[in-house]
Amino acid sequence: MAKEIERAGVPAVHICSIVPISRTVGANRIVPAVAIPHPLGNPAKSGDEERLLRRALVEKALQALETDIEEQTVF
Amino acid sequence: MTETLKAVLYMNQFFGGIGGEDKAGIEPLAKAGAIGPGLLFREFLDPHVEITATVICGDNYFCERMDDAGEAVFLLIEGYAPDLVLAGPAFNAGRYGMACGAVCASVTRRMAIPAVTGMYPHNPGVEAFRKDIYIVETKGSVAGMRDGVASMSRLALKLARGEPIGTPEEEGYIPRGLRRNYFASETGASRAVTSLLNKLKGKSFITEYAMPVFDRVKPVLPVKSTGEITIALITSGGIVPKGNPDRVESSSATRYGRYDINGLARLAPETHETVHGGYDQTYANEDPNRVLPLDAVRDLEREGRIGRLYPYYYATVGNGTSVANAGRFAREIARELVRDGVQAVIITST
Numbered sequence: 001m002a003k004e005i006e007r008a009g010v011p012a013v014h015i016c017s018i019v020p021i022s023r024t025v026g027a028n029r030i031v032p033a034v035a036i037p038h039p040l041g042n043p044a045k046s047g048d049e050e051r052l053l054r055r056a057l058v059e060k061a062l063q064a065l066e067t068d069i070e071e072q073t074v075f
Numbered sequence: 076m077t078e079t080l081k082a083v084l085y086m087n088q089f090f091g092g093i094g095g096e097d098k099a100g101i102e103p104l105a106k107a108g109a110i111g112p113g114l115l116f117r118e119f120l121d122p123h124v125e126i127t128a129t130v131i132c133g134d135n136y137f138c139e140r141m142d143d144a145g146e147a148v149f150l151l152i153e154g155y156a157p158d159l160v161l162a163g164p165a166f167n168a169g170r171y172g173m174a175c176g177a178v179c180a181s182v183t184r185r186m187a188i189p190a191v192t193g194m195y196p197h198n199p200g201v202e203a204f205r206k207d208i209y210i211v212e213t214k215g216s217v218a219g220m221r222d223g224v225a226s227m228s229r230l231a232l233k234l235a236r237g238e239p240i241g242t243p244e245e246e247g248y249i250p251r252g253l254r255r256n257y258f259a260s261e262t263g264a265s266r267a268v269t270s271l272l273n274k275l276k277g278k279s280f281i282t283e284y285a286m287p288v289f290d291r292v293k294p295v296l297p298v299k300s301t302g303e304i305t306i307a308l309i310t311s312g313g314i315v316p317k318g319n320p321d322r323v324e325s326s327s328a329t330r331y332g333r334y335d336i337n338g339l340a341r342l343a344p345e346t347h348e349t350v351h352g353g354y355d356q357t358y359a360n361e362d363p364n365r366v367l368p369l370d371a372v373r374d375l376e377r378e379g380r381i382g383r384l385y386p387y388y389y390a391t392v393g394n395g396t397s398v399a400n401a402g403r404f405a406r407e408i409a410r411e412l413v414r415d416g417v418q419a420v421i422i423t424s425t
Contacts, residue, residue, distance in 0.1 A: 001309060004405030005420050007292045008413055016424040018138045021169060021199045025398060027422075028294040036099070036135045036170070036425050038358040039312065041365030054364065055371040058421070062301045062380060065419045069294045 002027035013064040015039060015057060019074055029064040030074045031057060080235050082120065083152050084113050084129045085162035085178045087171045091131030096355040099170075101133035103147045105155075112224060116161060119228035124235070128155045134170035135354070137177075145177045152182060159235045164193030164223040165200060167215040167327075167395045170353075172200025179208040189234035193223040194249070197397055201249055209234070210249045215327075215395070250285075304418035307385035309408065311393030311401070312359065312366035312425040313351030314342065323392055325352030331391035331404045333411075336384070341370035353394030354425050367423060385417050393424055 003026040005012035014027040017036040033039035040054045064075045088098040090111045109117050109126040117126055130151045137144040152160060160182045162175035172194045179190035184207070193211040194201050201210055209230060213223035226247040233240060243250040259266065266283065273280040298304055315323055321332035342363035349359040349366060364370045367388060375381045389408050393401065412420065 001311065001401050001405035001408075002420075002422050003290075003292045004402050005309075005409050005412075005422070006295050008406070008409035009295055010409060010412060010418065010420055011295050011297055012420040012422055014422045014424065016422075018170065018173065018424075020138075020141060020173060020203055022424070024199050024202045026291050028292065033423070035139055037096075037354045037356075038365040039423055039425055040368045040371070041358065041362060043358050043361070043365075050365075051370065054368050055374060058368050058371045058375060059380070061421050062375070065301055065306075065421075066297050066299070068297050071294065073294075 002029070011065050013061045013075075015061055023072060023074075026072075028069060028072050029061075029067075030072065031061050031064055032074065033057065079122065080124045080158040081127045081155065082116075082124045082159050082161060082231070083155050083157040084109065084116065084126060085148065085152070085160065085175060086111060086113075086129055086131050087137075087165075087168075087174065088131060088133045090163075091129060093131060093133075096353070097357075099133045099135035099355065101131070102136055103130060103132040103144060103151055105130045105151045112164075112220060115220065115224045116228060119225055120232070123232060124159070127157065132174065134168070134174060137174040138170045141173070141177055144174075145181055148174075148178055149181045149185065152178070153186060157188065159188055159231050160190040161227055161231055162190065162192040164211070164213045164220070164227060165198060166193075166213055166217060166219060166223070167195040167198050169199045169395070172198035173203060174200075176200040176204030176208065176210070179210075180204055183208055189231055191227050191231040191234065191248075193227045195219075196249060205249050206252050209251070211247050212249050298419050301381050301419060302379050303382045305383045305385050305416055306372075306381050306419045306421060307412050307417045308336075308367060308369070308372065308388040309405075309420060309422045310367045310388070310390050310424070311396075312390075312423060313349040313392040313394075314347055314359065314363045314367040314390050315350055317346055317348050319348075319350050323350055323390065325350050325392055326394040326396075328392040328394070328396040329400055331389055331408070333387050333389050333408075335386060336369060336388055337386035339369065340373050342367060351392045351394055351425060353392075359425075366425060372421075385412070385415065 165171040175192040182190040
């Protein structure tokens with residue numbers, strides 16, 4: 001999906017748990033996530049820590065959208 | 076009579092009899108003998124091959140740390156000193172396919188013994204590993220178990236005995252992109268003209284040099300500052316309003332939904348849930364922001380790090396969903412986003 005969105009001219013970042021699949025399918029901007037059943041969270045952490053973790057991942061994704069890249073890049 | 080060969084099987088938590096998605100995080104372990112589909116393998120391999128052990132690893136455990144998990148699985152397999160390794164078949168299960176592909180690739184490379192797996196052609200494990208290993212083509216679901224196991228067994232036996240391996244069509248494996256020289260009865264010029272004539276007549280012909288398909292998109296230019304633009308959220312993690320109004324399928328999705336989040340500060344378990352059938356839903360249902368991070372995005376919007384969040388998000392289920400369908404969803408979504416002035420997209424996947 002990330003590839004098709006970029007094909008339409010809109011930068012897209014893929015936050016995903018299995019980076020090799022994202023690479024194989026062709027996403028350009030990839031941010032590795034935490035785990036498959038909770039990509040943007042971690043139930044083992046406290047509520048506050050978990051929110052910070054999520055915020056940090058989204059911020060990393062925003063940076064990826066602001067970064068000029070030549071090829072597929074894992075941030 | 077030749078001596079009996081020793082085989083080790085690789086399976087995920089499900090086929091290894093450990094459990095479903097709730098057990099997808101289990102570490103690699105080995106069990107003696109054949110279990111699950113191993114019994115079927117035994118039917119095809121007896122009496123030439125003895126299955127000495129089955130190595131099992133949870134799909135999530137493997138895919139969340141492919142290098143470390145691959146090493147641990149490899150060491151377990153190596154400990155049995157097998158003559159061949161059979162992994163899967165994984166059908167259209169993406170995580171399982173990635174794991175089977177990685178296991179076969181490391182066994183082939185490091186032990187120099189045959190390793191064979193089986194997958195549906197759209198499994199992401201195929202594109203990732205087909206050049207390195209033999210992947211037998213199977214159906215998309217477990218209904219293809221018997222045929223898949225039969226083809227895998229046949230090919231593995233041939234490889235283990237050092238017999239010549241035929242073309243992908245003859246042997247039933249997915250083309251690896253290898254070319255082998257042979258003496259043909261007709262010269263290349265004559266074959267080329269015959270092919271061309273068939274093509275001009277609209278008849279079928281088989282190319283001798285298939286062009287690789289590289290479907291890549293050149294990265295588009297970045298945005299200058301996300302604080303000045305509208306951003307949209309998409310997820311393949313199946314987060315939908317409670318009750319799943321669009322009936323998005325829990326696997327092999329043919330649909331996606333567009334959902335209003337205007338004025339919504341965060342997703343709550345009372346209002347949203349996941350319908351994804353390919354992972355343990357416990358954590359996503361407890362807090363759907365763990366898959367679609369609306370709360371964090373709203374915080375960043377309030378602080379000016381994001382200009383504006385598009386008032387709708389899109390959701391589908393990426394579980395055995397074909398790349399063709401996912402591509403179609405994204406093209407349709409992109410048209411709406413471009414029309415509405417969205418300038419960047421965050422996609423989240425489980």
